[in-house]
Amino acid sequence: MQGGRIASAQTAWPRSGPGEEVATWGPSERFSPHNSTFSFPMLDADRLECVRGRRRLFAELSFALAPGECLWVQGPNGSGKTSLLRILAGLARPERGEVRWNGTPVGELGEEYRAELLWCGHALALKEDLSPEENLRAWSAVGGYPLGREQALSALDALGVAQLAELPVRALSQGQKRRVALARLALGGRRLWLLDEPLTSLDARASETLGALLDAHLGAGGVAVLASHQPVPARAPMRVHALA
Amino acid sequence: MNRPSVAAAFAGLVHRDLLLAARRKSEPLFALGFFVIVASLFPLGLGPEPELLRRIAPGVLWVAALLAAMLSLGRLFAADYEDGTLEAIAVAPVPLAVAVLAKVAAHWLVTGVPLVLASPVLALQYGLPAEAIAVLAASLLLGTPVLSFVGAIGAALTLGVRGGGVLLALLVLPLYVPPLVFGAGAVDARLAGLPAGANLSLLGACLALAAGLAPVAAAAAVRIALE
Amino acid sequence: MRRLRWFRYASPQTFYPLAGRLVPVFAVLAAVSGAIGLYLGFFVAPTDAQQGEAYRIIFVHVPASWMSMVLSRVMAFWAGVGLVFNTRLSSMMAHALAPTGAMFTFLSLWTGALWGRPTWGTYWVWDARLTSELILFFLYIGYMALAAAIDDPRRGDRASAVLALVGVVNVPIIYFSVQWWNTLHQGASVSLTRAPTMAATMLAGMLVMTFAFWMYSIAVALSRVRAILLEREAHTDWARAVARAEAA
Numbered sequence: 279m280q281g282g283r284i285a286s287a288q289t290a291w292p293r294s295g296p297g298e299e300v301a302t303w304g305p306s307e308r309f310s311p312h313n314s315t316f317s318f319p320m321l322d323a324d325r326l327e328c329v330r331g332r333r334r335l336f337a338e339l340s341f342a343l344a345p346g347e348c349l350w351v352q353g354p355n356g357s358g359k360t361s362l363l364r365i366l367a368g369l370a371r372p373e374r375g376e377v378r379w380n381g382t383p384v385g386e387l388g389e390e391y392r393a394e395l396l397w398c399g400h401a402l403a404l405k406e407d408l409s410p411e412e413n414l415r416a417w418s419a420v421g422g423y424p425l426g427r428e429q430a431l432s433a434l435d436a437l438g439v440a441q442l443a444e445l446p447v448r449a450l451s452q453g454q455k456r457r458v459a460l461a462r463l464a465l466g467g468r469r470l471w472l473l474d475e476p477l478t479s480l481d482a483r484a485s486e487t488l489g490a491l492l493d494a495h496l497g498a499g500g501v502a503v504l505a506s507h508q509p510v511p512a513r514a515p516m517r518v519h520a521l522a
Numbered sequence: 523m524n525r526p527s528v529a530a531a532f533a534g535l536v537h538r539d540l541l542l543a544a545r546r547k548s549e550p551l552f553a554l555g556f557f558v559i560v561a562s563l564f565p566l567g568l569g570p571e572p573e574l575l576r577r578i579a580p581g582v583l584w585v586a587a588l589l590a591a592m593l594s595l596g597r598l599f600a601a602d603y604e605d606g607t608l609e610a611i612a613v614a615p616v617p618l619a620v621a622v623l624a625k626v627a628a629h630w631l632v633t634g635v636p637l638v639l640a641s642p643v644l645a646l647q648y649g650l651p652a653e654a655i656a657v658l659a660a661s662l663l664l665g666t667p668v669l670s671f672v673g674a675i676g677a678a679l680t681l682g683v684r685g686g687g688v689l690l691a692l693l694v695l696p697l698y699v700p701p702l703v704f705g706a707g708a709v710d711a712r713l714a715g716l717p718a719g720a721n722l723s724l725l726g727a728c729l730a731l732a733a734g735l736a737p738v739a740a741a742a743a744v745r746i747a748l749e
Numbered sequence: 750m751r752r753l754r755w756f757r758y759a760s761p762q763t764f765y766p767l768a769g770r771l772v773p774v775f776a777v778l779a780a781v782s783g784a785i786g787l788y789l790g791f792f793v794a795p796t797d798a799q800q801g802e803a804y805r806i807i808f809v810h811v812p813a814s815w816m817s818m819v820l821s822r823v824m825a826f827w828a829g830v831g832l833v834f835n836t837r838l839s840s841m842m843a844h845a846l847a848p849t850g851a852m853f854t855f856l857s858l859w860t861g862a863l864w865g866r867p868t869w870g871t872y873w874v875w876d877a878r879l880t881s882e883l884i885l886f887f888l889y890i891g892y893m894a895l896a897a898a899i900d901d902p903r904r905g906d907r908a909s910a911v912l913a914l915v916g917v918v919n920v921p922i923i924y925f926s927v928q929w930w931n932t933l934h935q936g937a938s939v940s941l942t943r944a945p946t947m948a949a950t951m952l953a954g955m956l957v958m959t960f961a962f963w964m965y966s967i968a969v970a971l972s973r974v975r976a977i978l979l980e981r982e983a984h985t986d987w988a989r990a991v992a993r994a995e996a997a
Contacts, residue, residue, distance in 0.1 A: 369609060369749065370749045389616070393526055397610065401605060403610040408542065412541065415534075419531060419537075419538075420531050420621070421526065422527050422530060422614060422616045423526060423530070683898045683899055689898055692887065692891045693895065696916075697915070697919050699884060699926060700926035703930040707930060724926075728922075731922075739914075742911055743911050746904060746908050747908070749907075
């Protein structure tokens with residue numbers, strides 16, 4: 279089963295080298311395209327239709343992603359990028375069509391599907407009164423996977439905000455807040471990434487870090503769908519879908 | 523594959539909400555302050571005769587506690603809804619009803635328990651005898667969680683809706699009638715020299731029903747609000 | 750896609766003309782049975798020994814209370830169907846029933862008060878039935894207010910459906926709690942329901958009036974749902990064609 283590229287050694291994630299046991303965080307063991315047994319796409323969308331209010335945003339939207347593939351959704355504001363991501367995350371229901379994960383409709387999988395996905399919406403989902411470390415650990419605990427302090431700090435470090443770990447989030451700049459939110463990606467362990475405008479407020483270096491994280495994720499056989507106005511500086515090739 | 527731990531999610535969310543309440547020390551005091559002020563207004567409006575005050579105390583104290591609990595409901599989900607945390611909770615592989623249960627538990631600990639603890643002090647203002655005060659505290663202990671549970675449904679339904687606060691009151695106050703009747707009735711019974719057990723048991727039944735069904739209904743309402 | 754014939758009418762486009770044909774049928778039934786019921790109630794039924802002529806208002810009061818309860822359950826049923834099966838027409842039907850249900854509740858409260866005055870000397874008594882009717886009135890108003898306050902019609906349908914289901918489960922509980930409350934405070938132990946020793950004509954009159962109110966409710970709900978359909982589906986071709994045809 280052809281997957282993506284081999285995970286490159288210089289990425290920020292994961293911390294341990296090949297052959298070492300990674301303390302498993304999240305639902306999946308280390309996966310790679312070489313031990314993948316699936317012969318159908320991991321994520322596939324079948325003729326999705328989305329209606330918001332009275333407007334039909336898109337119809338007959340289909341795509342299939344194999345392990346290691348990434349879909350970049352483009353389009354002007356209001357074209358339905360966020361709506362598509364929300365449908366994939368299970369937050370919204372499509373008017374027609376269905377989303378399948380490893381061949382099974384997502385509605386049937388329920389929690390099994392949600393355990394595999396990592397949602398980074400446009401809203402940061404950070405509590406202003408808590409510190410980045412507290413935020414990350416709370417987010418992870420609420421997701422059912424309690425996180426140790428060390429793991430939280432190393433994830434924040436991967437995004438370059440470890441030194442801010444004890445300050446309340448309200449004291450951070452927009453870019454720093456976005457990086458704290460993206461530290462969830464550095465925790466890994468999930469096969470599907472859904473990212474809505476992840477580059478907002480990021481400077482060039484942080485964007486590159488995000489690109490490297492994405493590359494590592496795809497290289498290990500994960501899939502990603504991202505909506506972005508700007509191109510993500512990742513080396514992996516991306517499939518592009520433009521919404522009207 | 524590691525399964526997500528529902529217990530860890532519940533504990534994590536309660537811990538997070540308690541931490542947030544501790545950081546913003548003012549919010550829990552609003553409900554308590556409202557309770558105290560309203561309970562103090564009635565004697566001023568009605569006159570200080572001890573007999574009258576003792577008669578109206580169960581109803582007045584219960585209505586004041588009920589209104590105080592209702593006022594604090596607006597913020598139950600609204601803050602999380604606004605900063606995207608509610609979305610993150612909905613996407614988590616943990617049943618949303620469990621998350622709602624956790625939020626309601628934290629909300630009750632922060633706003634309900636102070637009401638229960640303050641009630642004996644206010645009951646003294648109304649000249650209630652000791653056994654009646656004990657029943658009042660017990661009825662509020664059983665009843666305030668019911669108010670939080672049922673109120674969570676209203677809070678979830680009115681997320682981000684115009685006229686939220688008043689609409690929330692309109693939706694939730696009719697549903698508050700059973701706990702009010704049983705709670706105030708328990709204290710009334712004790713004042714009349716009758717056992718309060720029947721009323722308190724009915725209140726307990728309300729709590730069991732609310733704890734079982736309200737998180738499911740509120741979770742459905744949250745999903746509807748997030749769509 | 751089910752191919753059962755009656756699911757055809759779940760489509761707004763086919764339901765609209767069907768409803769249009771049914772409205773006059775039910776309206777006529779309502780008018781005729783209403784006339785019969787009122788005649789029975791006001792002329793045929795015997796004068797009550799204790800209450801004189803004033804009791805005759807129960808021929809409106811009791812059917813109105815029954816309808817208000819029944820309609821709340823029918824409304825919750827359609828709202829629930831719309832929530833579970835994601836069908837638009839079911840939710841519209843629930844919205845069409847709500848104002849009629851609220852009207853009957855209001856009517857029941859007023860006729861109860863008008864009955865109470867000559868009979869018990871007071872306009873309002875806190876008996877279980879009247880108090881539950883009042884709470885039911887608030888539930889209807891809450892349902893309509895919630896649906897009106899939410900901008901997105903589908904979200905409004907779903908949220909008000911949850912409210913309707915929660916309300917319908919709660920009404921018996923509230924009724925029971927108010928009855929309990931009544932027995933605690935023995936002062937207000939009057940009941941506005943007659944003892945079962947009712948003359949046959951009285952019962953017949955109430956049943957006929959109930960039937961009349963039911964026919965009226967169906968006629969009004971069907972007519973209202975047509976208006977809601979046109980409003981909600983205004984962007985579709987069939988609705989525009991209908992609007993043009995009716996304007997001509």
